Amino acid sequence: MTSSLVAVPAAPTALLLAAGSGSRLGLGPKALLPLQGRLLVEHAVDVLRAGGCRRVVVVLGSGADEVRARADLAGCEVVRNPDWESGMGSSLRAGLAALAADSPAALVSLVDTPGVTPEAVARLLRAYRGGAQLAAAAYGGKRAHPVLIGSRFWPEAIRGAVGDSGARALLAARTAELTLVECGDVARPDDIDTPEAWSRWSGRRSR
Known part of the structure; x- marks a missing residue:
């Protein structure tokens, strides 16, 4: 008898760049910024888990x-990026290199985007389950x-x-294979790079 069960692809690993x-900003590592009673890195991990990511890898630099001493990263895998001063690219390289061979995809998020919500994460995971390999x-x-x-895109x-x-560079070179997942109705893309940007977030409730 032929089974009617359809194989479900293994879940992507969340890769949080927090180095x-x-x-x-002049306020110390972004991971340690306080947001509604929690540290920014803790908030970002909570969002990824609430969105459906079971495995979370955090790249620190x-x-x-201090981040490891102060932040609650229980259940997360922590990767140190000794080359963090060279820019975010080195954190992405360190994170992807650290993922287990059986991880089928990485959902890459940034610690300084507090407007990203669990709903946005969930939509990307649904796109992956629907067949998207780059989104x-x-x-x-x-x-x-x-x-x-x-x-399959990690080496590139x-x-x-x-x-x-x-x-x-990868996304620009692979536009034909890139799936855009609209999230503007459930999240915000703002990043925190200036004191003005932080002031807009530090006194407000995230969505």
Whole structure:
């Protein structure tokens, strides 16, 4: 008798890039910024888990010892990026290199995007389950974060991750294979790079 069961693809690993020093903010490592009674890195991990990610890998760099001492990262795998000062690209390389061989995809998120919500994460995971191997959240049709990268694209992503480019080179080269997942109705793409940007978030409730 032929089984009617359909194989469900293994779940992507969440890869949270949290190595930045926040030098333009002047408030110490971004991972340790306080947001509604929690640290920013804890908030980001909670969002990824609430969105459906079971495995979370956190890449630390600036102030890594302090982040590990102060933040509740229970259940997360922590990767240290000794080259964090060279830019976000080195954190993406370190994170992808650390993923287990059986991880089929990485859902890459940034610690300084508090407007990303569990709903946005869940939509990217649904796109993956629907067959997408390269996907990005879009806001009003404009590509932003999080980004989902299937394992077959990891070597190309690692080659292109230089400076602060992250996965930009990969996504630009693979537009024909990229699935944009509209999230503008459930999330915000704002990142925190300036004191003005932080002030807009530090006194408000996230969505």
